[in-house]
Amino acid sequence: MRRTHRNLRPEVYTISVHKPGSCPARMAAGDCVRLIGQVFRADCTRFCAFAMAEVAPFVRRGQRLLDAGKKTLPVEPIFCSHCPEPANPAEFRLSYRPLSEDGGAGHFSELQRRGQLLKRFPLLAPLPGATLGRIAHQLKTVSYFPGRVILRKGQRGDQLFLIDRGEVEVVGEDGERLAKIGAGECFGEMSLLTSEPVSATIKALSEVHLLGLAGRDFDALLTRNPAINAYFTRLLSSRLKKSSAAPHITEGMAGQLDDFQVSDLLQALHMTNRSGRLRMQHDAAEVDIFFLEGQPVRIEAHGGAPEDPEEAVYEAISWERGRFRFEKLAAKVERTFFGDLMSLLLEGMRRTDELRLAWGDDAVE
Numbered sequence: 106m107r108r109t110h111r112n113l114r115p116e117v118y119t120i121s122v123h124k125p126g127s128c129p130a131r132m133a134a135g136d137c138v139r140l141i142g143q144v145f146r147a148d149c150t151r152f153c154a155f156a157m158a159e160v161a162p163f164v165r166r167g168q169r170l171l172d173a174g175k176k177t178l179p180v181e182p183i184f185c186s187h188c189p190e191p192a193n194p195a196e197f198r199l200s201y202r203p204l205s206e207d208g209g210a211g212h213f214s215e216l217q218r219r220g221q222l223l224k225r226f227p228l229l230a231p232l233p234g235a236t237l238g239r240i241a242h243q244l245k246t247v248s249y250f251p252g253r254v255i256l257r258k259g260q261r262g263d264q265l266f267l268i269d270r271g272e273v274e275v276v277g278e279d280g281e282r283l284a285k286i287g288a289g290e291c292f293g294e295m296s297l298l299t300s301e302p303v304s305a306t307i308k309a310l311s312e313v314h315l316l317g318l319a320g321r322d323f324d325a326l327l328t329r330n331p332a333i334n335a336y337f338t339r340l341l342s343s344r345l346k347k348s349s350a351a352p353h354i355t356e357g358m359a360g361q362l363d364d365f366q367v368s369d370l371l372q373a374l375h376m377t378n379r380s381g382r383l384r385m386q387h388d389a390a391e392v393d394i395f396f397l398e399g400q401p402v403r404i405e406a407h408g409g410a411p412e413d414p415e416e417a418v419y420e421a422i423s424w425e426r427g428r429f430r431f432e433k434l435a436a437k438v439e440r441t442f443f444g445d446l447m448s449l450l451l452e453g454m455r456r457t458d459e460l461r462l463a464w465g466d467d468a469v470e
Contacts, residue, residue, distance in 0.1 A: 118167065119200045120160050123182065127190035128153060140164060155187035156195060163199050171201065222316075225289045226267055240326065244316040249309035256307040262296025264317040271313030276306045285310060297323050300454050359430040362387070367422045368450055370429060375399040375446050382434055387427035392417045395438045401449075402440040414442050415449060422453035 118140040122132045130153035138157065160183055167178045183197040223229045223237045232240075244267070249255055255273060256262060268288050275284040275292075283305065286292055296303050297320050318326070367385060371394075374383060378399040385392050390410040395403040404414035411417045 117201065118164050120157070121198050121200070122195065123198050124196040126185070126195040127188045127193045128156070128185070128195040129189060130156075132156070132195065153185070153187075153195070156185045156197065159183060159185050159187070160197060160199060167199060167201060177201065222269065223267075226291065236329075240318065240322075243322045244318055246314065247317055248312065248314050251309050251311055253309045254306060255309060255313075255315070256293060256303045258304065258306045259302050262293050262303050263320045264293055265291060265297060265320075265323045266293045267291050267316040267318070269314040269316055272310040273307050273313055274310045276308055294323070298451055298454075357430075357432050359428070362424055362427040362429055365429070367424055367429075368454055370431075371422075371446060371450060374431070379431070380434075381432055382438075383429065383431045385421050385424065385427060385429045387421070387424040390420070392421045394418070395434070397438070397440070399446070401442050401444070401446055403438050404442050415444060415452075418449050419453040419456050422450070423456070 120138045120140070122128075122134050122136045125132050125134055132153060163183055170178065178199060178201045180198065180200075183199060185195040185197070188194040223232075223240060229237065229240070246269075255266070258278070268286060268290050270288055272285055272287045273292065274282045275286070277283050286307075292307055293303075295301075362385065370383065370385075373379075374396050380397050381395075383394045383396065385394075386408075389408040391407040392410050393403075393405040393407075394401050395405075401418075404417055406412055406414070406417035411420055
């Protein structure tokens with residue numbers, strides 16, 4: 106019997122969401138996942154592995170049709186049987202186009218090169234190949250000549266930059282070089298983490314080639330990869346300890362939240378390894394955070410503040426008026442909270458920033 110030899114050249118299949126239904130991964134209509142050879146390339150921030158398994162038999166059947174000489178695939182709905190509401194499943198469509206029409210072999214090779222390149226960066230090296238491939242697709246390449254400003258102090262950062270080749274310099278207000286950053290390192294992450302403006306100007310020291318990851322993709326990377334989230338949490342903590350901007354907190358200190366941001370208070374207590382109780386009040390809502398050597402060990406909420414400890418902290422971080430008091434406690438407090446303060450800060454600042462963007466500054470009080 107004569108065998109039909111499968112075309113070994115990578116094919117490109119596009120799996121698009123026609124209707125999201127009750128998809129637990131919250132895929133949206135129009136989201137796409139592409140299969141190039143054996144590599145998944147997501148054009149969305151989330152995709153469901155169960156759905157991809159549902160589509161796999163249709164891909165195999167499509168490949169048989171293509172091998173038999175078909176030029177296109179039949180347009181038919183593909184329903185996911187793993188959705189929690191059987192009467193409202195997610196619906197997908199499968200399409201095909203030759204690799205030459207979807208960026209060409211050169212584009213596929215470039216994605217492979219970038220995936221290998223990302224292994225050079227210590228923060229990304231532990232990630233699995235599939236995740237690196239997805240990040241590689243999200244990266245944008247940009248180059249700068251020596252002396253060109255990449256980021257200017259005071260502007261809002263919107264990208265994480267990975268240095269492929271060359272060097273950049275961190276420049277002070279007087280033009281003095283404060284630091285050099287070279288290939289395999291990154292910059293721009295602090296503005297993304299804190300939602301604050303860029304704290305120093307970054308200029309190309311030599312001809313530099315960068316890979317840029319958009320802020321929304323950076324957020325998705327942190328959400329999906331706890332190890333990377335922990336890396337940036339430690340990085341933020343380390344840099345905050347070197348900052349002189351945080352307020353000096355003393356025992357028995359009291360004040361107004363109009364003068365001190367809650368995030369600054371929490372950072373100051375963490376940086377100075379304080380032990381005691383921070384009480385914050387906003388109208389009738391009250392949140393108490395008990396610290397032991399700079400880390401929260403107990404969180405209590407009263408007067409309408411969320412009962413969940415983490416949610417209570419997130420809400421308090423958004424307060425821009427009210428009162429606070431920090432005092433040392435004579436008795437030891439039983440530990441009931443085991444979360445990390447810096448992780449709470451990052452999430453709380455992210456939520457507050459999203460609220461401002463959605464409703465304006467008047468939404469945060």
